Amino acid sequence: MNTMTLNAGEAVPAENKATKLAAEPPSVKNQAVKKPEEIAGTVGSPFCDEAKLRMRNVNVFYGETQAIHDVSLDIGRNQVVAMIGPSGCGKSTFLRCLNRMNDTIEGCRVEGELTLDGEAIYGSKVDVVPLRARVGMVFQKPNPFPKSIYDNVAYGPKIHGIASRRAELDEVVENSLRRAGLWNEVKDRLDKPGTGLSGGQQQRLCIARAIAVNPEVILMDEPCSALDPIATARIEELIDELRENYTIAIVTHSMQQAARVSQRTAYFHLGKLVEVNDTETVFTNPQHELTEAYITGRFG
Numbered sequence: 308m309n310t311m312t313l314n315a316g317e318a319v320p321a322e323n324k325a326t327k328l329a330a331e332p333p334s335v336k337n338q339a340v341k342k343p344e345e346i347a348g349t350v351g352s353p354f355c356d357e358a359k360l361r362m363r364n365v366n367v368f369y370g371e372t373q374a375i376h377d378v379s380l381d382i383g384r385n386q387v388v389a390m391i392g393p394s395g396c397g398k399s400t401f402l403r404c405l406n407r408m409n410d411t412i413e414g415c416r417v418e419g420e421l422t423l424d425g426e427a428i429y430g431s432k433v434d435v436v437p438l439r440a441r442v443g444m445v446f447q448k449p450n451p452f453p454k455s456i457y458d459n460v461a462y463g464p465k466i467h468g469i470a471s472r473r474a475e476l477d478e479v480v481e482n483s484l485r486r487a488g489l490w491n492e493v494k495d496r497l498d499k500p501g502t503g504l505s506g507g508q509q510q511r512l513c514i515a516r517a518i519a520v521n522p523e524v525i526l527m528d529e530p531c532s533a534l535d536p537i538a539t540a541r542i543e544e545l546i547d548e549l550r551e552n553y554t555i556a557i558v559t560h561s562m563q564q565a566a567r568v569s570q571r572t573a574y575f576h577l578g579k580l581v582e583v584n585d586t587e588t589v590f591t592n593p594q595h596e597l598t599e600a601y602i603t604g605r606f607g
Contacts, residue, residue, distance in 0.1 A: 365419035389569035443517035449509035451501035507538025
């Protein structure tokens with residue numbers, strides 16, 4: 308489990324970061340929630356070396372309503388970036404831009420530059436099917452297919468042509484389930500419905516399904532919000548393990564979870580990216596008054 312050191316030299320478990328700061332008197336009194344136009348540019352370090360994903364001046368509209376305002380952010384290779392902020396602040400909308408899931412929403416329009424390894428995500432010749440194989444997604448609620456555990460994992464490799472023969476599929480299924488920490492729990496019932504698993508197991512099955520197609524990036528939209536604490540802890544351990552091979556962006560309402568699993572944290576407010584910094588700095592020494600007001604519980 309991550310630890311950090313405060314100015315006084317006291318080592319504090321990562322899960323206590325937000326709790327400790329919340330107990331301290333905030334420097335901002337009677338903080339008012341600002342309008343988007345009143346929030347200046349992003350503070351901190353939104354850009355990084357070795358970026359896997361680069362986003363510049365991203366704006367998102369639902370019809371005439373603007374949901375994301377001029378967001379620029381890098382997500383580094385083999386890095387976990389947590390996106391936090393109040394409900395409706397745009398963090399999930401921004402996450403869905405990264406593999407064009409917003410394309411499925413009528414009236415949604417995305418402007419700006421978004422690249423994956425220097426290639427335009429919204430290029431006119433980009434096929435979203437292979438893009439979504441490269442940038443997989445795990446949703447808030449576990450959504451296994453109404454198929455067997457085996458077929459849930461084998462489906463993607465088959466339709467993407469990664470594996471076709473039974474022996475190849477067997478290897479992909481086992482490897483994916485092992486990497487998702489689920490193999491030992493289901494290896495004797497692979498022919499049983501995936502929907503028959505517990506909530507935590509279903510979410511790990513969905514993660515196995517995502518990594519079965521060899522993605523480069525995994526997007527997670529509140530993956531633990533419907534899970535109990537034990538299942539949540541297992542998913543968080545898995546995220547830390549997956550970081551060795553994948554770039555991960557996670558949206559979470561839990562500041563403690565962000566502190567535990569991420570290396571960098573991005574705070575969104577009213578569609579604006581307010582602050583980005585290493586996670587320790589965000590939770591112990593936030594640079595923006597809105598970030599401090601949020602993590603100390605003054606609104607959210």
